[in-house]
Amino acid sequence: MASRLVGAVGVAPCAMQVGAGFPRRSLVPAPVGPPALAEADRSIPPLRRAPGGSAGRPSPLATAGAGVESTVPQSTPPEGPPAPRRARDPPAILDKAGAIGTAPRPPPRASQARPRAQRRSPACRAQAQPASIFAKIGRTLKEKAERDFGRLQGGTEKTRQRLSVVDELLAYWSLEDADDTLEELEDALITADFGPATALKVVDQIRDDVRDGKYRSGPEIKAAMKAALVGCLEGAGGSTELALAQRPAVVFVVGVNGGGKTTTIGKMSSKFAAGGAAVTVVPGDTFRAAAAEQLATWAERAGARMAEFKEGQKPSGVLFDAVRAAQEDGTDVVLCDTSGRLHTNDGLMQELAACKKAIGKAQGGAPEEVLLVLDGTTGLNMINQAKEFHAAVGLTGLILTKLDGTARGGAVVSVVDQLKVPVKFVGVGEGIDDLQAFDPAAFVEALFPEGE
Numbered sequence: 395m396a397s398r399l400v401g402a403v404g405v406a407p408c409a410m411q412v413g414a415g416f417p418r419r420s421l422v423p424a425p426v427g428p429p430a431l432a433e434a435d436r437s438i439p440p441l442r443r444a445p446g447g448s449a450g451r452p453s454p455l456a457t458a459g460a461g462v463e464s465t466v467p468q469s470t471p472p473e474g475p476p477a478p479r480r481a482r483d484p485p486a487i488l489d490k491a492g493a494i495g496t497a498p499r500p501p502p503r504a505s506q507a508r509p510r511a512q513r514r515s516p517a518c519r520a521q522a523q524p525a526s527i528f529a530k531i532g533r534t535l536k537e538k539a540e541r542d543f544g545r546l547q548g549g550t551e552k553t554r555q556r557l558s559v560v561d562e563l564l565a566y567w568s569l570e571d572a573d574d575t576l577e578e579l580e581d582a583l584i585t586a587d588f589g590p591a592t593a594l595k596v597v598d599q600i601r602d603d604v605r606d607g608k609y610r611s612g613p614e615i616k617a618a619m620k621a622a623l624v625g626c627l628e629g630a631g632g633s634t635e636l637a638l639a640q641r642p643a644v645v646f647v648v649g650v651n652g653g654g655k656t657t658t659i660g661k662m663s664s665k666f667a668a669g670g671a672a673v674t675v676v677p678g679d680t681f682r683a684a685a686a687e688q689l690a691t692w693a694e695r696a697g698a699r700m701a702e703f704k705e706g707q708k709p710s711g712v713l714f715d716a717v718r719a720a721q722e723d724g725t726d727v728v729l730c731d732t733s734g735r736l737h738t739n740d741g742l743m744q745e746l747a748a749c750k751k752a753i754g755k756a757q758g759g760a761p762e763e764v765l766l767v768l769d770g771t772t773g774l775n776m777i778n779q780a781k782e783f784h785a786a787v788g789l790t791g792l793i794l795t796k797l798d799g800t801a802r803g804g805a806v807v808s809v810v811d812q813l814k815v816p817v818k819f820v821g822v823g824e825g826i827d828d829l830q831a832f833d834p835a836a837f838v839e840a841l842f843p844e845g846e
Contacts, residue, residue, distance in 0.1 A: 546830065547840040549770075549797030549822045553804050554841055556586040560619075564612030569604075576601050579619070587773045588623075589808030596622040620838050626807050627834035630816040632790065634832050636763055642674070642720040644728045644753055644760040647793075648746060648783055649767035651734030654795040656685060658767050658821060659729045660692025661829035671726040673698040676716040678709045678749060679733040689731055695826055699725070709733065709745070710752035717756035730761065737782035750787050765818060767793045768809070773802040780809045791818035794832070798823060804841070 547554075559582050563575055576597050583593035600609070600618050609615050636645070645662070649655045656679070663673045675693045677700070679685035686703070693700045701716035713730050720728045732749060735742035753760050766783050768776045783789060794806050797820055806817060817832040 546797065546820065546822055546836060547843065549820070550803050550837075550840045553586050553802060554843075557582060557804075557841060560616065560842070564615050567612035567615060569610065572604055573601075576604070579615075583804070587802040587804040587808075589774055589777065589805065589811075592626060592808045592811045595811070596626070616842065620842050623807060623838045623841075624834050626811040627817065627837065630810050630814045632814075632816045634791075634816045634818060634834065636818060637790070638727065638762055640757075640759060640762070642717070642725045642728050642757075643762050644717060644730065644757065645763045645765060646730045646732070646750055646753060646761035646787070647765050647767060648732050648787060649734060650737060650769075650779055653734065653767040653769045654821065655679075655734065655767045656688050656692065656731055657824070658793055658795060658819070658829065659689065659731050660696060661821070661826055662819075663693060663698040663727075663729055664696035664826045665829065666727045666729075667697045672724055673727050673729065674701050674716065674720050674723075674725045675699070676701040676713055676728060676730045677703055678713050678731045680707065680709050680712065681733045685731070685733070692826075698729075699723075701728075710749045713749055714752040714756045717753055717760060721757065737779045743782065743786040746783075747786050763790050763818075764788060765791045765793050766815075767795055768806065770794050770796045770803050770806070770821075772805075774805045774808065776805050777809055777812065780813055780815070784813055784815065789813070789815045791816055793817070793819045793821070795821035797821060803837075 560579060563578050563582070567575060579600075580593045580597040583596065584590055588596075596619060599622055600615060603609055603618060604615075609618055638645075647655050647659055659675055663675055666673045673696070675689055675698050677686040677689050679689075680703075690700050692698075701712070701719065703712045703715070709732065716730070717728055730749075730753065732746060735746065737743065750761065750764065764787050766780060766789050768779065772779075780789070780792070792806065792809065792815055794803060794817055797803055809815070810817060817834075817837075820830050820832050820837070822828050822830060
């Protein structure tokens with residue numbers, strides 16, 4: 395009865411097979427169908443041994459398939475070497491007319507189109523991100539400076555009024571009176587706060603060119619003077635753009651009391667935040683009672699982050715902790731405020747040097763920029779300030795503030811000429827957007843406009 399039941403369902407009785415020394419059970423399906431189908435099954439060649447089997451021992455794949463016969467007819471493989479593999483054809487599609495066409499292959503993605511050696515790893519992309527942000531910010535500042543040239547011209551009005559005598563002197567230029575005219579031109583530059591050394595340097599260069607017969611008219615003398623002043627501003631040995639590369643980039647801002655450091659930091663944070671950078675401002679001024687509150691207000695307006703600090707903490711400790719925290723929270727730019735101090739106070743200047751040293755301990759190579767804020771209304775007094783701060787902390791740039799029409803901006807040319815430190819920014823008002831990237835040619839043009 396059992397054998398008839400088993401034969402009815404088409405399964406042969408279990409047979410014992412001997413494998414690697416131990417019995418195995420194998421269910422072998424019996425041929426089902428007419429004798430012709432069974433005869434076709436017997437004409438199928440046996441299964442080949444799977445790759446990987448040794449010569450003396452059958453592979454696991456061959457052993458597992460032993461005694462199993464397929465019920466699907468298969469064709470005998472052709473003799474000779476196998477045909478080379480062919481790339482998969484695109485799927486066939488029907489166009490609007492009903493004709494059979496070929497589906498176009500999708501274009502490769504940008505990352506696949508480049509060779510593998512040129513594809514950037516995530517680490518490379520992370521390192522390139524800050525550079526792209528800073529480049530974008532630099533372009534934005536330059537474009538805004540070009541649009542706001544009128545405001546720069548208005549901020550230098552007082553200096554320009556003092557230089558109006560230059561046009562009167564050059565209007566009656568003659569070679570016979572050249573020496574007297576050039577002496578009066580030198581006096582005019584000194585009166586406009588360009589300083590004796592810079593004025594003498596510019597006029598002596600023009601005098602030599604006049605003697606060589608290079609200039610013969612008043613307009614040529616004026617153009618030569620403007621070119622000489624631009625040369626003084628551009629010959630500082632450094633770029634007028636901020637040199638920010640690593641992340642976070644640290645900017646250390648210093649200056650005397652009342653120069654506008656905190657206000658300038660607020661404007662700078664607005665510029666960086668508008669360019670897509672994550673900005674942290676650090677209240678390093680722990681002496682002035684309302685300094686932290688003022689900086690927090692500017693940070694809120696600019697969309698920047700205010701660094702945490704403890705009451706009574708030393709300025710160097712505040713800056714150290716802030717830079718360390720910025721390394722962990724994704725900050726792109728750290729703007730460090732400091733308390734105003736007299737450049738003649740040795741103790742305060744040594745404390746400022748300690749603050750810079752603390753930033754360097756927190757992050758190697760920092761700060762990338764050490765900027766001195768100069769009040770544009772102080773005139774030639776800014777030369778001594780710049781010398782002392784440069785000796786204490788090593789300045790990398792200047793920020794000229796309060797160019798609001800009463801400034802004596804000619805003095806900054808002497809500072810740059812003597813210290814070889816470039817101007818990075820100029821402040822032309824009290825608004826959050828009233829900070830411009832410095833352009834030497836535009837600054838000189840504002841002092842000596844054409845047609846006046």
